[in-house]
Amino acid sequence: MFLRTFSRDLAIDLGTANTLVFVRGEGIVLNEPSTVAIHESDHSVIAVGSEAKAMLGRTPGNIRVIQPLRDGVIADLEITERMLGYFISKTQRRLRTILKPRVVIGVPSGITQVERRAVRDSARHAGAREVYLVEGPVAAAIGAGLPVQEPGGNLIVDVGGGTTEVAVISMAGVIFCTSARVAGDAMDEAILQYIRKHYNLLIGERQAEEIKITLGSACPGGDRRTVEVKGRDLADGIPKTIVLDEEEIREALREPVMTIVETVRTCLERTPPELAGDIVDRGIVITGGGSLLRGLDRLLGQETHLPVTVAQDPMSCVVLGAGRILDELDLLKRVAAPA
Known part of the structure; x- marks a missing residue:
């Protein structure tokens, strides 16, 4: 009980699109894109999270914006480790705790032993006392x-x-x-490719995501909504604006x-x-x-x-489930494997 008073245990949802951090006794304290901006020359980190995502598609040649998790798996171990370390350190600085925290991390169910070890090591390097990994679907169901x-x-x-x-x-x-x-990234890519094929217009990933949020649907709905889309014409290279409707985006998302x-x-x-x-x-x-x-x-x-x-x-279920696992020791032993 003494340890619980002086350490703030953490639950983390390490997602492809976003990383969420839950602090015991406080709730969700961090929700940021799983994105990192680095210098090409020395691989030093320039920005992490929302700040890095804002740079997507807008950087000079010497700066690269990376999403270190792709398709539910860790594509770049080193950058994932640094990103996770940054988020844990940021949370710990805010809380000013005395003891190192226990950390429960929700991970994709298909990750390899090497990736498990990378997640564990990055959490430990960032100051975790104990690290437990729980499969994402289990944490989501509990949440x-x-x-x-x-x-x-x-x-x-x-x-x-x-x-x-x-x-x-x-x-x-x-x-x-x-x-x-x-999942969400594949839907963004489908919209991007549909607009390229049918309108000969090139748009960025961020705009494709905004179109999905505004117009995306799986079934015909009520109003027929439209949105203006700005991009670069592939034929003459000049910026152009088109208007898309909900039916077109539904067709793009069908597959x-x-x-x-x-x-x-x-x-x-x-x-x-x-x-x-x-x-x-x-x-x-x-x-x-x-x-x-x-x-x-x-x-x-x-x-x-x-x-x-x-x-x-729905976006917080994994981290809320991992947070509940922190609170219930019996549940922790049953569903989370010590890393």
């Missing part, structure tokens, strides 16, 4: 309030930035999990959205019959930033004939 410790099937669909992870969880363990490297639906179907086909019966009663819960795509829950419901719910505060 969404599902009764994961009971003997019964819970189907969680976590649509993040780099991957969509679909898992059946019972008695605090993953019964079956499948993932597809199709990634149907891949997510197929991933859910694959998981349902591999679920043991007793747990499948539980899922019929309890339905599907969607978490992650991608779950905010309008009509995705409705489309999944139509395709699977199951009730589908978007979790409350």
Whole structure:
């Protein structure tokens, strides 16, 4: 108890698009893009998080903006370590704690032992006393309030930035999990390619993401909304403005959205019959930033004939679940592996 008073334990969601940090007793204290800007010459870090993301597509040749996690896996171990270290140090400076914290980190379910070691080492270098790793879908299910410790099937669909992870969880363990490297980033890329193909216009990643948030949908909705898009004409190289509507963006997103639906179907086909019966009663819960795509829950419901719910505060489910694991020692022992 003395240790708990003088150290502020942390829960971290190390995501492809965003990293969130939860402090025990305070809640979520940091939510920043998983982005780092470095000098090409000496690889020194210039900016991390929101500041680095603002530089995307706007830097001179000697500065590079990196997303060290791609498709749910660590693409650049060294930069990931430095980014994680920066976020942990920033949180610890703010809290002015006496003792080093315990850290629970939500990681993609498919990461390798080498990547696990990299995450652990970066957390330890940043001042963690103990490091525990928990699979993202398990943390998301706990954060969404599902009764994961009971003997019964819970189907969680976590649509993040780099991957969509679909898992059946019972008695605090993953019964079956499948993932597809199709999620928010793939949707942005699909919009970018659609505009390039149909309008011969080149736009940046940030603008593609803004279009997805404004117009993106999986099912036809009510109003037919439009948005102005500015980019560079590929034919003559001159800046140009076009107007896109919701139907066009829905068409652009058809392939990634149907891949997510197929991933859910694959998981349902591999679920043991007793747990499948539980899922019929309890339905599907969607978490992650991608779950905010309008009509995705409705489309999944139509395709699977199951009730589908978007979790409350879906973008924070993993970090909130990891935070709850910190509080419950029995749960920590059952779901998190010491790194």
